[in-house]
Amino acid sequence: MSTDNTFNYRARIYENYVNAGLNPLAPHGLDPLEGFQARLYTLRAMVRRLAPPDKQSSILDLGCGHGAIVYALRQAGYQHVRGIDVSPEQVEAARRLGVPGVVQGDIMEALAATACGSSDCVITYDVIEHLTKSELIDFVDEVHRVLSPGGRWIIHVPNGESPFFGRIRYSDFSHELTFTRFSLTQLLKASGFATVDCFEDRPVAHGVKSAVRAVLWGFLRLGWLCYIAIECGVFDRGAIFSQNLTAVATTNSDNE
Secondary structure (H helix, E strand, O other): OOOOHHOHHHHHHHOOOOOOOOOOOOOOOOOHHHHHHHHHHHHHHHHHOOOOOOOOOOEEOOOOOOHHHHEEEEOOOOOOOOEEEEHHHHHHHHOOOOOEEEEEOOHHHHHHHHOOOOOEEEEEEEOOOHHHHHHHHHHHHHHHHHHHEEEEEEEEEEEEOOOHHHHHHHHOOOOOOEEEEEHHHHHHOOOOOOOOEEEEEEOOOOOOHHEEEEEEHHHHHHHHHHHHHHHOOOOOOOOOOOOOEEEEEEEOOOOO
């Protein structure tokens, strides 16, 4: 990304990205107790709901970390998946976990080297919040360029509409931006994307505890909706209160 001296902090942070925090970002193995498998419940739900229906789709996961999404996609039958991450620690973690198709590299350089219209799906999971506004404009244009007609961009970002958005926004020293469904839609539609759909990161029920969390989340959400309705006089059913949000942006198809 940027080579400006202002952003030299990135090299320091990303070179130690896995182990410099309170807890390591990557597990040491695929043991369920280490958290990898637990996270897969959420990622598998995302793949089922948002990934292209054609299992032969070409998918590019930018800022893939230790390859959890690449792993979930390959488990679901997608074989044409590439993952790229700038952090040597993350790429080494992916190698240690046995996740194929993950390489080290700069995501902007990877996009620049990708042919126009050659990707059916681009994924940026916890990535674009690390860019400045100027960098993001160039990045959005490049993603739009490499996507095929009717292609989709799956995005996961901190949600500024959440009552607790600061826990995510300020959890990482390298975060530059926070988004809402409004600002993200504004950016993507102004950049040529045809549609933008935004979703909450609700708990995914896969057992008793997670099912209870899902039910309690519904009650909390209703309370926050009532708060907004009292303040603004509008019951905004589309409000997104989770600390992160997921969005899917699509390009125009050939016949549009």
